[in-house]
Amino acid sequence: MDRLSVVAARQPESVGRQVRLSGWVRTRRDSKGGFSFIEINDGSSLGNIQVIADGDLENYESEIKHLSPGSSITVEGEVKASGGKGQATEIHAASVTVHGGADPETYPLQKKRHSFEKLREWAHLRPRTNTFGAVMRVRNRICRSIHEFFQEEDFLWIHTPIITASDCEGAGEMFRVSTLDPANPPRNDKGEVDYARDFFGRASYLTVSGQLEGEIYATALGKIYTFGPTFRAENSNTSRHLAEFWMVEPEVAFYELTDNMSLAERFLKRIVGDVLRDCGEDMDFFQQRIDDTTIARLEKVTGGKFQRVPYSEAIEILEKSGQKFEFPVSWGADLQAEHERFLTEQHFESPVILYDYPATIKPFYMRVNDDAAPDRPTVRAMDVLTPGVGEIIGGSQREDRIDVLEARMREQDLNLDEYWWYRELRQFGTVPHSGFGLGLERMVQFVTGMSNIRDVIPFPRTPGNAEF
Amino acid sequence: MDRLSVVAARQPESVGRQVRLSGWVRTRRDSKGGFSFIEINDGSSLGNIQVIADGDLENYESEIKHLSPGSSITVEGEVKASGGKGQATEIHAASVTVHGGADPETYPLQKKRHSFEKLREWAHLRPRTNTFGAVMRVRNRICRSIHEFFQEEDFLWIHTPIITASDCEGAGEMFRVSTLDPANPPRNDKGEVDYARDFFGRASYLTVSGQLEGEIYATALGKIYTFGPTFRAENSNTSRHLAEFWMVEPEVAFYELTDNMSLAERFLKRIVGDVLRDCGEDMDFFQQRIDDTTIARLEKVTGGKFQRVPYSEAIEILEKSGQKFEFPVSWGADLQAEHERFLTEQHFESPVILYDYPATIKPFYMRVNDDAAPDRPTVRAMDVLTPGVGEIIGGSQREDRIDVLEARMREQDLNLDEYWWYRELRQFGTVPHSGFGLGLERMVQFVTGMSNIRDVIPFPRTPGNAEF
DSSP: OEEEOOOTTSGGTTOOEEEEEEEEEEEEEEOTTTTEEEEEEOOOSOOOEEEEEEETTTTTTTGEEEEEEEEEEEEEEEEEEEOOOOSSEEEEEEEEEEOOOOOOOTTTTOSSSOOOHHHHHHHTTGGSSSSHHHHHHHHHHHHHHHHHHHHHHTOOEOOOSSSOOOOOTOOOOOOOOOOSSSSSSOOOOTSSSSSGTTTTTSSSSEOOSSSSHHHHHHHHEEEEEEEEEEEEOOOOOTOOSSSEEEEEEEEETOOOOOHHHHHHHHHHHHHHHHHHHHOOHHHHHHIIOOOOTTTHHHHHHHHHHHHEEEEEEEEEHHTTTOOOOOOOOOOSSOHHHHHIIIIIISSSOOOOEEEEEGGGGGGBBBBBBBTTHHHHSSEEEEEEEETEEEEEEEEBOOOOOOHHHHHHHHHTTGGGGGGHHHHHHHSOOOEEEEEEEHHHHHHHHHHHHHHHHHGSOOOOOOOOOOOO | OOOOOHHHHHGGGGOOOEEEEEEEEEEEOOOOOEEEEEEESSSSSSOEEEEEEETTTTTHHHHGGOOTOOOOOEEEEEEEEEOEEEEEEEEEEEEEEEEOOOTTOOOOOOSOOHHHHHHTTTTTGGGSSSHHHHHHHHHHHHHHHHHHHHHTTTOOOOOSSSSSSOTTTTTSOOOOEOOOOOTTTBBBSSSSSOOOGSTTSSSEEOOOOOOOOOOHHHHHHHHEEEEEEEEOOOOSTTOOOOOOOEEEEEEEOOHHHHHHHHHHHHHHHHHHHHHHHHHHHHHHIIIIIIIIHHHHHHHHHHHHHHEEEEEEHHHHHHHHOOOOOOOOOTTSOOOOOOHIIIIIIIIIISSSEEEEEGGGGGGGBBOOOOTTTTTTTTEEEEEEEEETTTTEEEEEBBBBOOHHHHHHHHTTTTOOOGGHHHHHHHSOOOOOOOEEEEEHHHHHHHHHOOOOOGGSSOOOTTTBOOOO
């Protein structure tokens, strides 16, 4: 007797096998012939398997006939070919063991559909629904592809710190991490909170990016990537923001911007290709129930070559487009979502890599272009824009010249001393290097078509929400 | 002209290829014949490749003859078979481009060996040394194997939250996460800090374990694992403790304790087997330079079957051993390192899985054994002990009976309301399930023989240390 998952038992090859199979009841239907059909799911696939439980099973009257949605059972029996619609196999049960019931009066997940808002309150039960099971299987497939892609290209996964004393690029508001008594913190002579007596001997925070520390490892070991949680303490209650989210940041020594673009394109194609190949049933579900543009949008990624367009050229295209935009287009301003969508969805009808952005709108660590017009300085930044969601990857070639770097830091009023180690990477054996960042949850949204970012992470953290 | 890594160029198959190769200078030696030998490393392997730079290269006198350790260069040339000792190939350079120098007066990593303590102060440069390069390559191989193992066994990687409002199992001191102004926090009527006005609307912390949330996903999707950072705010300045470390926690529905043991054994054998197969050069380095028992210790893991021994039997063995232990042995007390070492290194000479521990020394969520002697209640806990390091995995079958669980929670003075969702997992379709935890850094120590845990993580966080 083999223990089998539902997805395995659903394969025609399993017909004839004696199996043991465990899961949760989705529905039970009693036949007038004195037997029951039980649909069970174990999370291994979207689809259930149908179990036929005969009336002569010893616990048929006492237990099986009372099984309600959410109950947990183990079935032993034979896999048989099924004549039922949409199913290749079914199980004829020799025994059904009940582990636990789910009182229909109190179990929240009844047959009626619940809104995603409501399900967020039941974050401990929502993975038992079709939608969230599918999201988590696809999320896992994306994560797996991320690791496989980089490992196969000989990148090392480096764990950059979560707790940090530097606020680095000033990328956003940070959470403070502390063990001081907040009701009565120690104070110094001036009456200020004395962080020298905090756990780390200084004020410390949750990281907003692993990039700067990633550069340390890239400029020693060549090709690295980080993949870990990052944080923003921004009071944004939107469908696109989380206080805690996962980020992937490759960083490569001796890569120039064009190498970085090629890496980003290979990377996205690999992830999307893997999902389309391996998650067919879940992707069909998203296409049918969530967003019917999903598959077409993904095929734009795997289909052709990404367009590579300098920022200045994109501005010209937008200016000449004749489109009415809500936000005006002008050289030196960041592109808005409407501009990005016009470029990817209408003009190029393809993913687009925009590059060489105005220096004024980009952080200090991006490499300054020597050949830009003097009144229009640019840096070697790149954003990958995709139809439907806009920017999905942001990256750059890093400034590797110590004098240029320090001048940019001064321009942006940064304290050079705090970046002593970052500057030393340029002082000792500096090299051209590049990298980018991909927000995992944005990628899961892009792939599944789920509209709220809170529904693509197991336990969303947002202002006012840290339950579970 | 192909861009090649050092490790690829070192393979005999590369002989005859025209290549471009970039890295950092380890040493330069000038021959009387008017040419130079330059050893370069790019992090792709422990070993360097030797570059032969002829005196007639245009920048030979101006640059090449001045290259010092730490300088960064790109070499173009042909890979040739080498007659040199310990190297199959070398590069005959057609050109050498210098990216950046490293002033020997100020560059810290000179030829003399530095202590690991000193190198911790240079966490931005230590990955450029042999030891830390090797540690990070092996750490990466371990992480890769962890993902591959679980993915191949159809587990889903689930991201449990980093910021949490529950202190869960009371596993240790926690860091507070806040955006309140610590100098002047808002207060309620009673003068207490008013966490209702903090970012998440309540007091919140950094997680100490993803287990409880992992159980949510296991009891919905079947087989899951977490792999992420966890935190302890303990003021422990030892070679075995970090405030921030990475943990792997699989959790499986319908697994009983023996299934859990088999999973743990397969898991450890897979990781160690992969490292021994794929990291030969780095492992030889650890064996020769760090700990000459390393390889033998690992072969104990891959070699035979792990011993499975009930706690009570282990106590008897220890009592009858005739050994003098510093800490007395008695039923009901936790085993000390000396006891664990006696069992694994002297008595069994093998990894050992101890199980069925006294209930009094284990947390509330472990399943109570019904058949234990009434005066000696036990729970379905298991620890995997390995020669050399002692406990490396801790796990259990979880209590799936709501009444027993709640009784245990009351015994341990826990607030049942705070665990409402954890209790509901037992109320709705409860199932037997099991899981365990592996501390990544302990595993890297075990595999490499590195004695201080601060030297197996890129940026160690310990009391007083959050630099970088």
